[in-house]
Amino acid sequence: MFDPTRPPGPKIIAVANQKGGVGKTTTTINLGAALAEQGQRVLVVDLDPQGNASTGLGIEADNREFTTYDLILGDAALSDVIQQSDTDNLLIVPANVDLSSADMELISNEKRSFLLHDALRQHAIDTYRLDYILIDCPPSLNLLTINAMVAADSVLVPLQSEFFALEGLSQLMLTIREVRQTANPNLRIEGVVLTMYDGRNRLSQQVEMDARDNLGELVFETIIPRNVRVSEAPSYAMPVLSYDSESKGAQAYRELANELIKKQTRAAA
Numbered sequence: 654m655f656d657p658t659r660p661p662g663p664k665i666i667a668v669a670n671q672k673g674g675v676g677k678t679t680t681t682i683n684l685g686a687a688l689a690e691q692g693q694r695v696l697v698v699d700l701d702p703q704g705n706a707s708t709g710l711g712i713e714a715d716n717r718e719f720t721t722y723d724l725i726l727g728d729a730a731l732s733d734v735i736q737q738s739d740t741d742n743l744l745i746v747p748a749n750v751d752l753s754s755a756d757m758e759l760i761s762n763e764k765r766s767f768l769l770h771d772a773l774r775q776h777a778i779d780t781y782r783l784d785y786i787l788i789d790c791p792p793s794l795n796l797l798t799i800n801a802m803v804a805a806d807s808v809l810v811p812l813q814s815e816f817f818a819l820e821g822l823s824q825l826m827l828t829i830r831e832v833r834q835t836a837n838p839n840l841r842i843e844g845v846v847l848t849m850y851d852g853r854n855r856l857s858q859q860v861e862m863d864a865r866d867n868l869g870e871l872v873f874e875t876i877i878p879r880n881v882r883v884s885e886a887p888s889y890a891m892p893v894l895s896y897d898s899e900s901k902g903a904q905a906y907r908e909l910a911n912e913l914i915k916k917q918t919r920a921a922a
């Protein structure tokens with residue numbers, strides 16, 4: 654229920670694309686770290702049974718007693734599921750393979766699409782004074798991704814700069830429209846961000862042109878380059894912003910954070 658004494662909630666962004674390996678997790682981690690670096694308080698919710706965001710932010714497998722699975726089922730307190738990462742201002746709800754059974758288990762639950770929505774709106778979340786919640790979705794348009802879209806204010810779509818990149822986008826857009834028509838009329842598309850861009854590669858340039866032609870202003874000006882430091886960082890369990898602060902990848906994610914914040918200020922004006 655609306656409570657005028659309650660502070661405005663954090664902005665919730667689902668990072669989604671049903672295509673595998675396009676940079677969802679990398680973008681969640683590093684955009685999160687870049688926002689946190691600017692003093693924003695960020696919670697990453699790992700909504701993928703692969704648990705890559707958790708690993709990438711240094712939450713080891715045996716330190717995941719309480720996970721997103723417990724969060725959505727409401728059988729653990731927020732203080733149990735939310736962990737501090739090694740980066741200041743960056744918190745995480747980790748995930749593991751437990752989450753892979755959620756789809757089946759929830760089939761008969763009437764509120765199955767709203768579980769994450771409700772979990773992220775419980776009063777206890779106010780104590781974390783969050784500015785952003787970033788949800789790292791699995792590579793699928795399953796019930797978990799639907800939960801993310803129902804919970805979110807907007808969807809951020811990483812698009813890998815390679816052949817067939819735009820294929821599948823129409824399916825994703827259709828799903829967003831369906832969620833809008835049913836459960837979450839205010840769901841917006843935050844934007845599409847080109848990832849793993851190689852400026853020397855004609856194909857990357859072509860994908861960028863196609864994306865800008867077809868999607869116009871939805872495409873972020875910031876482009877994330879292919880950068881080996883970005884791909885090395887997770888094996889050191891840290892965002893690239895900590896692993897190699899001056900790398901091209903770190904700088905690009907800082908730029909993306911700035912563009913996101915600016916956009917939001919514009920929307921609020």
Ligand SMILES: Nc1ncnc2c1ncn2[C@@H]1O[C@H](COP(=O)(O)OP(=O)(O)OP(=O)(O)O)[C@@H](O)[C@H]1O
Nearest residue numbers: 673674675676677678679792849878879880883884
């Ligand atoms: N800018 C980049 N430069 C170099 N490598 C990158 C970059 N972005 C992502 N990668 C690498 O590409 C692979 C896929 O990235 P990532 O895991 O973020 O994709 P994903 O969409 O989350 O995948 P999945 O669909 O399996 O969840 C990873 O090995 C990652 O390290």
Ligand SMILES: [Mg+2]
Nearest residue numbers: 677678701705
């Ligand atoms: Mg991932």
